[in-house]
Amino acid sequence: xxxxxxxxxxxxxxxxxxxxxxxxxxxxxxxxxxxxxxxxxxxxxxxxxxxxxxxxxxxxxxxxxxxxxxxxxxxxxxxxxxxxxxxxxxxxxxxxxxxxxxxxxxxxxxxxxxxxxxxxxxxxxxxxxxxxxxxxxxxxxxxxxxxxxxxxxxxxxxxxxxxxxxxxxxxxxxxxxxxxxxxxxxxxxxxxxxxxxxxxxxxxxxxxxxxxxxxxxxxxxxxxxxxxxxxxxxxxxxxxxxxxxxxxxxxxxxxxxxxxxxxxxxxxxxxxxxxxxxxxxxxxxxxxxxxxxxxxxxxxxxxxxxxxxxxxxxxxxxxxxxxxxxxxxxxxxxxxxxxxxxxxxxxxxxxxxxxxxxxxxxxxxxxxxxxxxxxxxxxxxxxxxxxxxxxxxxxxxxxxxxxxxxxx
Ligand code: ZN
Ligand code: ZN
Numbered sequence: 001x002x003x004x005x006x007x008x009x010x011x012x013x014x015x016x017x018x019x020x021x022x023x024x025x026x027x028x029x030x031x032x033x034x035x036x037x038x039x040x041x042x043x044x045x046x047x048x049x050x051x052x053x054x055x056x057x058x059x060x061x062x063x064x065x066x067x068x069x070x071x072x073x074x075x076x077x078x079x080x081x082x083x084x085x086x087x088x089x090x091x092x093x094x095x096x097x098x099x100x101x102x103x104x105x106x107x108x109x110x111x112x113x114x115x116x117x118x119x120x121x122x123x124x125x126x127x128x129x130x131x132x133x134x135x136x137x138x139x140x141x142x143x144x145x146x147x148x149x150x151x152x153x154x155x156x157x158x159x160x161x162x163x164x165x166x167x168x169x170x171x172x173x174x175x176x177x178x179x180x181x182x183x184x185x186x187x188x189x190x191x192x193x194x195x196x197x198x199x200x201x202x203x204x205x206x207x208x209x210x211x212x213x214x215x216x217x218x219x220x221x222x223x224x225x226x227x228x229x230x231x232x233x234x235x236x237x238x239x240x241x242x243x244x245x246x247x248x249x250x251x252x253x254x255x256x257x258x259x260x261x262x263x264x265x266x267x268x269x270x271x272x273x274x275x276x277x278x279x280x281x282x283x284x285x286x287x288x289x290x291x292x293x294x295x296x297x298x299x300x301x302x303x304x305x306x307x308x309x310x311x312x313x314x315x316x317x318x319x320x321x322x323x324x325x326x327x328x329x330x331x332x333x334x335x336x337x338x339x340x341x342x343x344x345x346x347x348x349x350x351x352x353x354x355x356x357x358x359x360x361x362x363x364x365x366x367x368x369x370x371x372x373x374x375x376x377x378x379x380x381x382x383x384x385x386x387x388x389x390x391x392x393x394x395x396x397x398x399x400x401x402x403x404x405x406x407x408x
Contacts (some may be wrong), residue, residue: 003402006111007074009077013117013403014193017181018234020396022070023221024124024176025201025367026239028054028376033210034218042226046378051399055377055391059243059328060291061367062277064097064242065131067128067198069394071107075329080104081131081278086334087295089172094274098127100134104331107396110135112194120155120184120192124175124200132196139186143178144170162189173203173217180224187231195233204243206287206362235380238393242372243365246288246347249365251329254346256314257355258292265308270300274336278369286357288347289368293336302337309338314346316369344371380404 003010012123014258034040046052054313058069058076060083062389068081076082081097088095109132113119123129126142133140139155146159147167160167163182168174176199183197199221207213228235248254257271277289294309296302302320309318317340324339325332342348347366349355387395 001031001115002110004108004115006233007072007078007105011073011074011108011112011398012400013112013115014234015404016234017187017191017193017195017232018236018400018404019187019195019197019228020400021225021237022067022068022393023237023239023376024199025204025241025243026376027204027209027242027244027372028374030204030214030218031376031378034222035246037210037215039215040222041391042222042229043378046380048259050343050381051379051383051386053377053386053391054374055238055393055395056183056373057239057375057393059330059370059373060276060289061369061372062200062289062291064128064131066393067123068103068131069392070238070240070396071132071196072105073108073394073397074105075392075394076327077329077331078105080320080331080334082330082334084127085274085276085278087272087293087336089295092247094278095243098128098130100130103131103134106135107132109196110137113137117193118190120186120190120195121198122179122186122195123198125170128198132198137177139176139190139192139384143168143175143182146178146182171202173220175202176217177220181219184224184227184231187228187233191225198240201243205365207358208245208365223378225231225280229380234400234404235328236396236398237376237378239375240393241367243367243374244344244371245346246290246366247363248345253286253357253360253364254314255288255349255353256312256346256357257339257349258294258309258312259350259354260314260352262294262308263307266300266305269297271296271305275348275350277366283367285364286355286360288349288355288364289366290342290344291368292340292348292373293369294340296337296340297381306338312397314342315340315346316343317341341369344369
């Protein structure tokens with residue numbers, strides 16, 4: 001079959017069942033230390049028989065922009081999803097970008113399904129399902145709402161019974177386990193040509209690399225990946241972003257509450273700070289990440305706001321709209337007047353009163369900045385002709401489908 005063209009890139013149809021896995025919040029140290037602890041034999045095997053690379057995720061280093069980049073093979077400037085939230089300036093309100101109407105590009109998954117390939121998608125949280133499954137004729141469901149999947153709307157029914165696990169809690173490692181267990185079940189019973197599995201970073205937000213809890217989670221994923229491998233699947237693994245501690249020497253969160261600070265310096269109502277990490281599930285990070293956008297009210301000079309921001313604690317970089325859009329391949333109409341990045345060990349908030357940190361039972365770990373851009377890019381097969389340019393997590397589909405070594 002001749003290759004398909006999606007968003008300016010060419011993709012061969014899968015020659016063997018191919019599984020793309022996005023491990024949410026997979027800082028490379030998690031894999032490294034789990035392998036060193038002997039907890040991850042499948043991952044350990046990849047160096048000798050597969051391909052081990054490092055790639056950069058897209059900015060902001062958040063879940064939705066990166067999952068959409070992976071399935072479209074393109075940056076947010078093409079697909080339009082640059083956070084969980086953006087400010088709809090016409091309506092003057094913050095709107096969730098979970099809806100597929102905000103998606104500006106087709107997915108490779110849908111395009112392959114249109115050629116007759118059997119495609120399946122399993123996500124941990126339901127918030128990603130509508131976006132990942134947009135236009136897809138195939139199987140697409142979330143672990144979170146696995147009990148609601150029906151043949152008509154999700155391409156599959158009786159998911160809980162078929163997977164053989166109870167419906168998992170949204171705040172648990174079980175949510176990600178369900179994704180993998182469903183993937184193995186689908187590979188056994190449906191044998192999709194292409195399958196996309198996307199987990200949640202609940203464990204990584206709580207536990208640092210190499211801790212017993214983190215190693216146990218990677219051991220669990222390793223077992224399921226080993227099963228998919230044994231079933232003959234080509235497996236490509238990457239992450240939506242990394243994860244870092246965002247704390248001081250005593251484990252206290254290092255936060256700059258930008259709205260409070262800007263109101264204090266410039267007067268109330270001159271700016272509006274928006275955090276695209278905000279989503280309905282914030283208990284484990286208090287909606288705090290290392291990336292913020294600032295909308296400046298007419299009459300206030302943008303460069304003056306930028307100057308104030310550059311002088312604030314924990315602020316690493318302040319970029320105006322055009323610079324941020326060009327540098328980070330972002331849609332300029334959805335990022336505000338300024339983009340603000342925090343240092344590796346710090347996060348940005350709006351107003352202190354708007355962040356409930358009572359759910360933080362362990363020292364804060366989060367993402368969003370440049371410091372969480374490096375992610376693993378792993379394959380269980382040798383690849384030929386790997387490009388020598390900067391690799392991105394959204395190259396994973398192209399590498400898995402177009403660069404399999406002839407020896408395999
Ligand atoms: Zn994520
Ligand atoms: Zn996260």
